[in-house]
Amino acid sequence: MDMSVAVKRDKPWLMRTYSGHSSARASNELYRTNLSRGQTGLSVAFDLPTQTGYDSDHPLARGEVGKVGVPISHIGDMELLFDQIPLAKMNTSMTINATAAWLLALYIAVAERQGAKHEELTGTTQNDIIKEYLSRGTYIFPPAESVRLTTDIICYTVNHIPKWNPINICSYHLQEAGATPVQEIAYALSNAMMILDSIKESGQIEEKGFDKVVGRMSFFVNAGIRFIEEMCKMRAFTHLWDRLCVERYGVHDHNLRRFRYGVQVNSLGLTEQQPENNVQRIVLEMLAVTLSKHARARALQLPAWNEALGLPRPWDQQWALRMQQVLAYETDLLEYNDIFEGSPVIAEKVERLVEGADEEVEAVNEHGGMIAAVQNGYVKRELVASHTRRIRAIESGDLKIVGVNCFEQTAPSPLTTGTDSGIMKVDPAAERAQVESLQAFRASRNNDEVGAALDGLAEAARTGQNIMPASIRCAHAGVTTGEWAGRLREVFGEYRAPTGIDITTHDTTPSELVEAIRGRTRRTGEELGRPLRLLLGKPGLDGHSNGAEQIAVKARDCGFEIVYDGIRLTPEQIAKAAQEEGVHMVGLSVLSGSHIELVEDIFDKMRGVGLSDIPIVLGGIIPEEDGRQLKERGIAAVYTPKDIDLNRIMLDMVDIIRTSNGLQPYGALQ
Amino acid sequence: MTGQRRALPDPETLAGSVTAKDRAAVATALNLLDDTRPEARRVASQMLATLPEEKLDTEAHLIGITGPPGVGKSSLTAALINVWRRQGKRIGILAVDPSSPLSGGALLGDRLRMMAGEGIADNSVFVRSLANRGAFGGLSAEVWPMSLVMLAAFDIVLIETVGVGQREVDVSKLSDTTVFVAQPASGDSIQFLKAGIMEVPHVLVVNKADIGAAARRMLAELRTTLGHRIDPDGWEIPAVSASATKNIGIEELAETIDAHRQWLLSKGRLADRRRRFQAEWIIRRLLDEFGRFGVAQLGGEDGLFRQLTQRAGSPFDQFDELRDGFLAHLKTSPGT
Numbered sequence A: 001m002d003m004s005v006a007v008k009r010d011k012p013w014l015m016r017t018y019s020g021h022s023s024a025r026a027s028n029e030l031y032r033t034n035l036s037r038g039q040t041g042l043s044v045a046f047d048l049p050t051q052t053g054y055d056s057d058h059p060l061a062r063g064e065v066g067k068v069g070v071p072i073s074h075i076g077d078m079e080l081l082f083d084q085i086p087l088a089k090m091n092t093s094m095t096i097n098a099t100a101a102w103l104l105a106l107y108i109a110v111a112e113r114q115g116a117k118h119e120e121l122t123g124t125t126q127n128d129i130i131k132e133y134l135s136r137g138t139y140i141f142p143p144a145e146s147v148r149l150t151t152d153i154i155c156y157t158v159n160h161i162p163k164w165n166p167i168n169i170c171s172y173h174l175q176e177a178g179a180t181p182v183q184e185i186a187y188a189l190s191n192a193m194m195i196l197d198s199i200k201e202s203g204q205i206e207e208k209g210f211d212k213v214v215g216r217m218s219f220f221v222n223a224g225i226r227f228i229e230e231m232c233k234m235r236a237f238t239h240l241w242d243r244l245c246v247e248r249y250g251v252h253d254h255n256l257r258r259f260r261y262g263v264q265v266n267s268l269g270l271t272e273q274q275p276e277n278n279v280q281r282i283v284l285e286m287l288a289v290t291l292s293k294h295a296r297a298r299a300l301q302l303p304a305w306n307e308a309l310g311l312p313r314p315w316d317q318q319w320a321l322r323m324q325q326v327l328a329y330e331t332d333l334l335e336y337n338d339i340f341e342g343s344p345v346i347a348e349k350v351e352r353l354v355e356g357a358d359e360e361v362e363a364v365n366e367h368g369g370m371i372a373a374v375q376n377g378y379v380k381r382e383l384v385a386s387h388t389r390r391i392r393a394i395e396s397g398d399l400k401i402v403g404v405n406c407f408e409q410t411a412p413s414p415l416t417t418g419t420d421s422g423i424m425k426v427d428p429a430a431e432r433a434q435v436e437s438l439q440a441f442r443a444s445r446n447n448d449e450v451g452a453a454l455d456g457l458a459e460a461a462r463t464g465q466n467i468m469p470a471s472i473r474c475a476h477a478g479v480t481t482g483e484w485a486g487r488l489r490e491v492f493g494e495y496r497a498p499t500g501i502d503i504t505t506h507d508t509t510p511s512e513l514v515e516a517i518r519g520r521t522r523r524t525g526e527e528l529g530r531p532l533r534l535l536l537g538k539p540g541l542d543g544h545s546n547g548a549e550q551i552a553v554k555a556r557d558c559g560f561e562i563v564y565d566g567i568r569l570t571p572e573q574i575a576k577a578a579q580e581e582g583v584h585m586v587g588l589s590v591l592s593g594s595h596i597e598l599v600e601d602i603f604d605k606m607r608g609v610g611l612s613d614i615p616i617v618l619g620g621i622i623p624e625e626d627g628r629q630l631k632e633r634g635i636a637a638v639y640t641p642k643d644i645d646l647n648r649i650m651l652d653m654v655d656i657i658r659t660s661n662g663l664q665p666y667g668a669l670q
Numbered sequence B: 001m002t003g004q005r006r007a008l009p010d011p012e013t014l015a016g017s018v019t020a021k022d023r024a025a026v027a028t029a030l031n032l033l034d035d036t037r038p039e040a041r042r043v044a045s046q047m048l049a050t051l052p053e054e055k056l057d058t059e060a061h062l063i064g065i066t067g068p069p070g071v072g073k074s075s076l077t078a079a080l081i082n083v084w085r086r087q088g089k090r091i092g093i094l095a096v097d098p099s100s101p102l103s104g105g106a107l108l109g110d111r112l113r114m115m116a117g118e119g120i121a122d123n124s125v126f127v128r129s130l131a132n133r134g135a136f137g138g139l140s141a142e143v144w145p146m147s148l149v150m151l152a153a154f155d156i157v158l159i160e161t162v163g164v165g166q167r168e169v170d171v172s173k174l175s176d177t178t179v180f181v182a183q184p185a186s187g188d189s190i191q192f193l194k195a196g197i198m199e200v201p202h203v204l205v206v207n208k209a210d211i212g213a214a215a216r217r218m219l220a221e222l223r224t225t226l227g228h229r230i231d232p233d234g235w236e237i238p239a240v241s242a243s244a245t246k247n248i249g250i251e252e253l254a255e256t257i258d259a260h261r262q263w264l265l266s267k268g269r270l271a272d273r274r275r276r277f278q279a280e281w282i283i284r285r286l287l288d289e290f291g292r293f294g295v296a297q298l299g300g301e302d303g304l305f306r307q308l309t310q311r312a313g314s315p316f317d318q319f320d321e322l323r324d325g326f327l328a329h330l331k332t333s334p335g336t
């Protein structure tokens, strides 16, 4: 190879690491370190109270502050977060949805205080509420009101912050909830159409400026391990988006119809067993969205090898960033034009994805369009059903996962043996410090100005004026996140999305094993006088519903009567439901890291309703040491991602109910 | 964690605590009524017999709400709950969901939707979900005895069932007031009414009034179809419209529902109706267990109905008595 001739290389994509934790100060330090190590943009993770519109000292925020992201309660926090980071020059992506208008208002207010001009600001607000109802769970208001906030942000930025990406239509989270490539494409496009139509209807954009709105739409997509198909998915997406822009919205400028997308590669397939294998998976998935020049991602963020264990440490994130850098700077990838152009195999696959997506878009239309199809549960049920098929395929071995259902023998991994067990631990003192600083901030503000700004916000919400100016005023006045969202909760009301578990997914040919479990469930019910009833509870602000959904579907298939009401319940609601529903067992699912606090609280509330003798099992991301501790406290069993064998879990549950009722457990199946 | 076999509760103490509106007692009583073991049945029967009769005869309001899937029954219930709570009432809900014929399992998940708003904040609402365990023509066999317990403890007892066409017959035979929720832009309910397939409810409500024209058309059509339709008791059936999500027409709906109860009371029909429910319930169970033949042996549906509506008593006692009678009859009759 002749290295003396300089070849022209394409510019690499934007490399990001999704991060934020503990406090604005700690996150600011992390960002500045990452930037100094060659990261080219910021991707901010907010904690769950901030994402769901609660202040750090709200009762629902307990145990969640600073855990999975940075807490931002007011402009003081936001200023600290970007301390010494000039916003005029930074490209910032914010994963924020229900409270997107508020966080963007804070960002703009901080930029103003730094002296940056609106036109200089570049970055992204995720601002996609549909996938919150379907997968991610941090929604607050009903769909119509939420979409109105979404369109307000888009219209405001198109008119005032032209370089901002006001929305990232997300199919990423749909794949994480089990979606197939066809579903990913179809639901993302249905969502985009609904948003664009709403903007048209809102009348905030001049007819001839509508092209520009279409041009600001961007997407956030997933890339799974079947990387050839995933690459084809990106080509299909590109093709369909182009067609939609021309045919539905009459956009003729090529630049305005480019399918602009960022990627986070698949995490659902990353395993707790032999976690080092995740590195290979991540690298292969990255290829799906980089290999084809014509369908290459514009921004990429990668999870870390320890994804299924807990939060990544800075070193784990650095490793993930290095994967991208090796691909972009060491390989010859960026020297070529599209390497798949003209391949009939690829063209054929793309064509099939396009057809499938067209059909599914039609199905959504038949269910009344995207908003209606979310409200009536159609899309959610389709996703739950897809995920159920995936889990069954893993169970049967049709879908192979190395280290999980094949090649399971392993030497002990040195990666997880360190003193920190290989994950990031958030200092619990961070919550206390954040609460104190919030209370000090509240004491220092001008309450008249705060009250007036909030009244202005409510007025805008009611009358339909764009929500952004009133929100920016709130930001400067020192309004808090909880106050902003609280006022809108009063005007808009709150919403609970369908759970999607009401699917008919019975094994038409149940295995002998399933039949045997059904028999045990039925007989135990007979011995106890009535069918076995199980309450599945998701306490706290955690939105990870996959596990609870799949346990619910499976348990029903095994003969349990399931009570499941979806995400974000308080310990009090769970205890009350256990009492009113007369269940034999409570199953909790917690993936947010707040299990210790929540379980303690639930024990307390169960005692309060006289149900301390009802067994409780727990599943989710529960570090081994915590699991041991919780069992000592009285949790009957703890399950984590490695417990992939749902049949075994079901057998366990029947036996736990038997034992707690003084019946002899059955033990393992012969 | 090894537990004890749980002892059955003392029936009289339990009935007392239920009547004193103790939530834990209501939960225990409902569990007991769900319990099919013979010893539990005996305790349950005693417990029911100990509940104060006047409460079960004329107090509280037993409402059935039915309609096609997704029409907004739970959302309307939530909206009605808010009205009733403001009136200081305590509400018990029985939500009946279909269960799987294959595995027997069921998914029950409507509690929170129904308690939307402040309903969960205090203790004024109690929700028990019930799987319709295949049998009993769409309505769980436990519904009637459970309604009795709830009547003793709450001011309003509401049963939600999915029903299309013939199925809501069941709930109309088990409630003082049956509310049928109709779906705008679907002619089904009108067809059912016209064809006489659907038992006529006491109150018809077109939900989702917020979607506009289709709801208005539906209401007009229903009103035309109904005319001034009178039910067998002489009640003129009203048709109203509402929007659960936009909270429109809910107060009026609550008033209309209450008007039917007042009307039943003024005609002295309430106690009478409830006795009929129990008779229906017993006959239904006899039919399930012994078929038409068995019921004929016991004097036929009409005869049984007359016999049962004349006396009060716990439903289990009455049922067991007839059942034992039939079994004895089988043993003595030659050739069977």
Ligand code: B12
Pocket (backbone or CB within 6 Å): A045, A046, A047, A048, A068, A069, A095, A134, A135, A136, A137, A138, A172, A173, A176, A177, A267, A268, A269, A270, A271, A306, A307, A308, A309, A310, A311, A312, A536, A541, A542, A543, A544, A545, A546, A547, A548, A550, A551, A586, A587, A588, A589, A590, A591, A592, A593, A594, A617, A618, A619, A620, A621, A639, A640, A641, A642, A643, A644, A645, A646, A649
């Ligand atoms: C999929 C996923 C998502 C999806 C969730 C989709 C959905 N609707 O569920 C999406 C993309 C939306 C998502 C978002 C976020 N995620 Co996430 N996510 C995951 C991921 C990759 C897989 C979880 C999963 O669904 N697995 C499949 C199911 C079937 O498995 P499971 O839940 O573990 O359940 C099994 C067992 O645990 C057990 N089980 C679970 N529950 C129960 C209950 C009972 C009763 C029983 C018997 C058993 C049981 O049985 C199941 C069968 O094996 C994990 C990492 C990982 N690989 O585990 C991160 C992870 C859970 N996410 C994480 C984070 C931080 C987030 C965010 C908060 C990020 C942010 N700052 O915004 C957001 C916000 C979500 C929110 N609102 O709470 C962290 C949590 C960190 C922690 N606990 O310390 C993880 C661990 C990733 C990481 N390493 O950082 N996520």
Ligand SMILES: Nc1nc2c(ncn2[C@@H]2O[C@H](COP(=O)(O)OP(=O)(O)OP(=O)(O)O)[C@@H](O)[C@H]2O)c(=O)[nH]1
Pocket (backbone or CB within 6 Å): A375, A376, B068, B069, B070, B071, B072, B073, B074, B075, B076, B110, B113, B162, B207, B208, B209, B210, B211, B242, B243, B244, B245, B246
């Ligand atoms: N537009 C509108 N939608 C409504 C109204 N009431 C309910 N809905 C929506 O209709 C859907 C079904 O509502 P539910 O209250 O669950 O209906 P249901 O009849 O109890 O449904 P099932 O119990 O599943 O048969 C939800 O998405 C509600 O948001 C209403 O008044 N207007």
Ligand SMILES: [Mg+2]
Pocket (backbone or CB within 6 Å): B073, B074, B075, B110, B160
């Ligand atoms: Mg319902």
